[in-house]
Amino acid sequence: MGNHRKNLLSKSLTYFLLLAGTVVVLLPFWYMLITSMKPQAYIFELPPRLWPSEVSLINYQKALQTDQFGLYFMNSLFVAVLTTASTLFVSSLMAYAFARLKFRGKEVLFYFLLSGMMVPPVMLIIPQFIVAKFLDLPDKFLGLILVYITMNLSMQTFLLRGYFEGLPKEVEEAALVDGASRWLIFWKIVLPLSRPGLAVVTIFTFLFAWEEFPWANVAIKETTKRTLPIAIALFQSQHLTEWGQVFAASIMGIIPVVIVFAVFQKYFIRGISTSGLKG
Helix, strand or coil: CHHHHHHHHHHHHHHHHHHHEEEEEEHHHHHHHHHHCCCHHHHHCCCCCCCCCCCCHHHHHHHHHCHHHHHHHHHHHHHHHHHHHCCCCCHHHHHHHHHHHCCCCCHHHHHHHHHHHHCCHHHHHHHHHHHHHCCCCCCCCCHHHHHHHHHHHHHHHHHHHHHCCCCCCHHHHHHHHHHHHHHHHHHHHHHCCCCHHHHHHHHHHHHHHHCCCCCHHCCCHHHHHHHHHHHHHHHHHHHHHHHHHHHHHHHHHHHHHHHHHHHHHHHHHHHHHHCCCCC
């Protein structure tokens, strides 16, 4: 009976802490959501309400119709999708080579690749801009995409290499005996078995490309090529007192990230618990 009470108390405390943590995390997002649905006259009402006395979607309508918001949204979506797909393709190839192939200097090259994770991205802005200027990439989406890919390769290769090393070698060896090429094994066996690890890479890369601000702010000066983080920052400075519109724009900026996570979440937990643990 004593052990039962202890277990019940332990579970109750665990659920309470999880619930409290969830409230703490979600409360700012909830306040942002309800503020985006308030008319301007009710934004600064005291005491603040957790549900608006008058619900209105006018802030969303104004945000979509102001300052080319829809164009910036599509720019960010284009850059994030291409960055994610390219990073997934390149990092999976590199990770498989480091996990399964034998070649001279493999470990040295791998740890040299990992050294890229130790450099703060802000320190690389000037060298990146010099290279981009030499290649005529400023004010081009390609300049954003290439930099985002290189900034993600180290981490994503590290994560996928750990996941690939956890896959059973017997399946690949049997396929090699049957005459399958490494390329066929990679596409038909390794990648389908690695969906959790690929989901982790997809979510992390998309989130990075979607919300990255410093490099986009430096590399993009042409108005029609701006991405959403730049647009929201400028939107806030232009509509500083219209917080309903600012929060409405921010809520719409969160939606693609939520959708990506919802699509891949069933693989995410399993992938994050196993990726990068070996090697």
